[in-house]
Amino acid sequence: xxxxxxxxxxxxxxxxxxxxxxxxxxxxxxxxxxxxxxxxxxxxxxxxxxxxxxxxxxxxxxxxxxxxxxxxxxxxxxxxxxxxxxxxxxxxxxxxxxxxxxxxxxxxxxxxxxxxxxxxxxxxxxxxxxxxxx
RNA sequence: GAAGUUCGCCAGGCAGUCGCUGCGUACCUCGGUGCGUGGAGGAAAGUCCGGGCCCCGUAGAGCAGGAUGCCGGCUAACGGCCGGGCGCCGUGAGGCGACGGAAAGUGCAACAGAAAGCAAACCGCCGAUGGCCAGAUCUGCCGCCGCAAGGCGGCAGCGUCUUUUGGAGUGCAAGCUCCGGCACAGGUAAGGGUGAAACGGUGGGGUAAGAGCCCACCGCAGGACUGGCAACAGGACCUGGCACGGUAAACCCCAUCCGGGGCAAGGCCAAAUAGGGGAGCAUUGGCGUGGCUCGCGUCGCUCCCGGGUAGGCUGCUAGAGCGGCGCGGUAACGCGUCGCCCAGAGGAAUGACUGCCCGAUGCCGUUGGUGCAAGCCGCGGCGUUCGACAGAACCCGGCUUAUCGGCGAACUUCCCAA
Numbered sequence: 001x002x003x004x005x006x007x008x009x010x011x012x013x014x015x016x017x018x019x020x021x022x023x024x025x026x027x028x029x030x031x032x033x034x035x036x037x038x039x040x041x042x043x044x045x046x047x048x049x050x051x052x053x054x055x056x057x058x059x060x061x062x063x064x065x066x067x068x069x070x071x072x073x074x075x076x077x078x079x080x081x082x083x084x085x086x087x088x089x090x091x092x093x094x095x096x097x098x099x100x101x102x103x104x105x106x107x108x109x110x111x112x113x114x115x116x117x118x119x120x121x122x123x124x125x126x127x128x129x130x131x132x133x134x
Numbered sequence: 135g136a137a138g139u140u141c142g143c144c145a146g147g148c149a150g151u152c153g154c155u156g157c158g159u160a161c162c163u164c165g166g167u168g169c170g171u172g173g174a175g176g177a178a179a180g181u182c183c184g185g186g187c188c189c190c191g192u193a194g195a196g197c198a199g200g201a202u203g204c205c206g207g208c209u210a211a212c213g214g215c216c217g218g219g220c221g222c223c224g225u226g227a228g229g230c231g232a233c234g235g236a237a238a239g240u241g242c243a244a245c246a247g248a249a250a251g252c253a254a255a256c257c258g259c260c261g262a263u264g265g266c267c268a269g270a271u272c273u274g275c276c277g278c279c280g281c282a283a284g285g286c287g288g289c290a291g292c293g294u295c296u297u298u299u300g301g302a303g304u305g306c307a308a309g310c311u312c313c314g315g316c317a318c319a320g321g322u323a324a325g326g327g328u329g330a331a332a333c334g335g336u337g338g339g340g341u342a343a344g345a346g347c348c349c350a351c352c353g354c355a356g357g358a359c360u361g362g363c364a365a366c367a368g369g370a371c372c373u374g375g376c377a378c379g380g381u382a383a384a385c386c387c388c389a390u391c392c393g394g395g396g397c398a399a400g401g402c403c404a405a406a407u408a409g410g411g412g413a414g415c416a417u418u419g420g421c422g423u424g425g426c427u428c429g430c431g432u433c434g435c436u437c438c439c440g441g442g443u444a445g446g447c448u449g450c451u452a453g454a455g456c457g458g459c460g461c462g463g464u465a466a467c468g469c470g471u472c473g474c475c476c477a478g479a480g481g482a483a484u485g486a487c488u489g490c491c492c493g494a495u496g497c498c499g500u501u502g503g504u505g506c507a508a509g510c511c512g513c514g515g516c517g518u519u520c521g522a523c524a525g526a527a528c529c530c531g532g533c534u535u536a537u538c539g540g541c542g543a544a545c546u547u548c549c550c551a552a
Contacts, residue, residue: 078524
């Protein structure tokens with residue numbers, strides 16, 4: 001699997017993935033149930049970035065799965081919360097095939113009002129890179 | 135041309151790539167893939183009203199409680215909308231208004247002020263009417279001051295004295311008339327001053343001074359009349375000299391309306407575990423009861439039934455629907471007809487990236503316009519982040535709040551030109 005160079009700011013070359021890469025984001029790649037959320041948090045492993053806290057727990061499903069948590073306290077408006085989630089999912093979607101099999105929860109833990117999209121993207125990319133790999 | 139008012143509309147655009155999701159369809163390994171097609175708002179927001187829908191309750195009526203509150207209309211309904219009236223604001227187009235009752239009762243009114251509700255009178259004005267307009271001395275009594283002697287003041291006496299008592303006239307006299315003074319009784323509410331608010335306004339007459347005390351006009355109240363469905367309005371009517379102050383988002387009274395709870399409503403399916411009911415098997419089983427047998431209870435296995443948790447399905451989007459045309463109505467809206475199908479998620483889709491354009495913003499430049507100049511406007515270049523407010527959660531009708539900017543129509547005021 002060719003490794004895409006991780007530029008800090010997205011470049012056009014990054015957008016065009018090699019043919020055949022699975023960039024879909026289907027239901028199987030998400031966390032849905034309350035039990036799934038609880039078990040990830042109970043595993044008590046997390047990486048702290050500037051904006052996100054990335055909780056993780058290895059699974060045996062052969063793929064990474066993601067959920068995003070945005071507290072109302074940190075983003076008051078519903079449209080802002082939705083936007084943060086969408087941006088986070090987009091990063092995950094692009095990176096999924098390169099990630100270890102684990103359940104992930106990206107939890108916003110800092111106010112996002114002054115951050116730009118590039119800041120958020122960079123933060124989450126770095127966190128995903130730091131995930132422990134087998 | 136500038137400034138503004140009202141109403142309606144839009145809510146960055148186009149292209150490409152990668153995704154999410156509903157529906158239809160074809161294929162297969164039954165989970166996907168391909169193709170087609172749809173996928174946030176004017177406020178989706180606040181959850182403030184009204185309704186549909188659902189469950190519960192309910193003979194009927196009343197009480198309590200809540201909401202509304204000029205009139206007429208519209209509507210499924212409303213606290214909404216339309217039209218009208220009245221009041222206030224604006225030069226105007228227009229805007230704003232919980233806008234029923236104070237003559238049913240109870241209450242409240244800080245500060246100021248004499249006085250805050252039924253009359254009263256602080257300063258002031260008047261003093262018509264009534265009263266007063268010598269002093270000294272003596273006696274008695276009372277009060278105050280003083281240790282006392284005494285002093286000061288008040289009241290009383292048909293007391294005493296004097297140039298006979300504010301001045302003038304008159305009379306024998308009691309007295310009477312005129313003039314003046316005091317402001318004691320009393321009169322007054324014009325004026326001053328306070329206040330958010332003080333018992334009509336202006337002018338004249340009148341008076342001691344004043345006053346609706348009288349008169350004229352204006353205002354006000356009541357009643358007729360006229361116009362209007364009504365709220366209400368009108369003047370060339372009549373009556374009344376004028377009251378009945380304010381406050382009801384104070385209690386209250388009157389009129390009208392309202393059963394409760396919500397899609398986490400409600401319906402269906404239903405694992406695991408525990409427990410309930412029934413049938414059967416084991417019948418020579420174990421344990422308990424008992425001296426023993428029967429019987430009863432309990433334990434085991436199989437099956438069935440009902441309740442029900444996690445979970446799943448449903449409710450779930452075709453509707454007081456949207457658009458066009460015609461007709462009725464000032465309008466809100468209604469009727470008819472034709473066409474259309476227009477989001478249904480569920481840790482929660484409707485997105486991300488790239489390019490060009492549009493807009494915003496910063497810096498720089500500028501034989502451009504304007505200005506003394508700073509600057510402003512225009513134009514060009516570069517960079518940046520960004521694209522107002524904001525994200526459906528059963529569905530509608532409203533209200534309220536948020537909102538960069540743009541477009542259209544009608545109207546108003548001012549300036550210039552003809």
